[in-house]
Amino acid sequence: MSIPSAPVAVPPIVVSRARGDRVVPVWRNELGGLTFRAEPLEGAPRYIKWGPLQNETSMAAEAERLEWAVRYAAVPRVIEHGSDATHEWLVTAALTGESAVAPHWVARPAAAVVAVGRGLRALHETLPVGDCPFEWGVESRIANAAGRGIHLPESLRKAPDADKLVVCHGDACCPNTLIDGAGKWSGHVDLGALGVADRWADIAVASMSTEWNYGPGWEDALIDAYGVKPDRERIAYYRDLWNAT
Known part of the structure; x- marks a missing residue:
């Protein structure tokens, strides 16, 4: 991309x-x-x-x-x-702002990852789980993968217990957060997989994408901006699931 x-x-x-x-x-x-x-x-x-x-x-x-x-x-x-x-x-x-991987923000990764982390937290807190008709949980993702001929290893068939169910973005990589001229998140794009799932399904992927977009060393800064401590077990599981599907 x-x-x-x-x-x-x-x-x-x-x-x-x-x-x-x-x-x-x-x-x-x-x-x-x-x-x-x-x-x-x-x-x-x-x-x-x-x-x-x-x-x-x-x-x-x-x-x-x-x-x-x-x-x-x-x-x-x-x-x-x-x-x-x-x-x-x-x-x-169009929404206000530009992608978090626009050249201006790639040159300012410390500001960009904070905006992405805070924006993801705001999205999770804003979208109502009880009213969401869409699903992005592990079972639905495994079924979707099987429908595309992808057979996952047994290690991915049992997810860690959910920490907190939210309406996930579904592709929370950094490019899909918009940042305004003041350095604050202003919107989200590319929500084709949006649905209810454990919040770590998004956090794991968003933090992983920092290395692709800004280089190494920014993963935990994004998680800190989201407002939680890194959960290494859930991070590892959801990154493996992402990469496998």
Whole structure:
């Protein structure tokens, strides 16, 4: 996953969804998907996600989750979702701030990891578990993996007892937190796997991603900003589960 550094061919469906606005590529994922910012001459920008249909994640699932979560938290408002025989797309309104891995924040990792940790805690405290219709617990993740032909080792089939159930982001890697100009978290994006699970399922992945994005030494700083002590057993389990699925 990365910010594109070379010219990107804009798919025709993205051109049509941009409706004449300037289109800027802002993200490429490992599944071949692209995200573009559509910049009108007047008014607010929009974001257009485009990618191949596949069974690991679904933009339809993300649209459904965003439409639920936007009532409670700073997440993108869905404008449009669609698909054809091979690809799908999702158009959302822009939020304030920029990704925690924008060059400005990569150069300031101490500030970025604090914003990500605090933002994740705020998301967990804001989204209501009792009203959430989506599941991201271990059993559902194992079943999803099996449906994709991934057979997990026995060591991953029994999770540690849950510490605290929350509505997890589902992909809490640092790029998916937005930070405003004052250095405070301002929103969350890419919530296609959002659902109820132990909070360590998110914390483990968010802290692990600090090394990919900022280099070694920032994991515990993010956990401290979240407001808990590192739970090494749960961290190890949920990182192994993440990497295996």
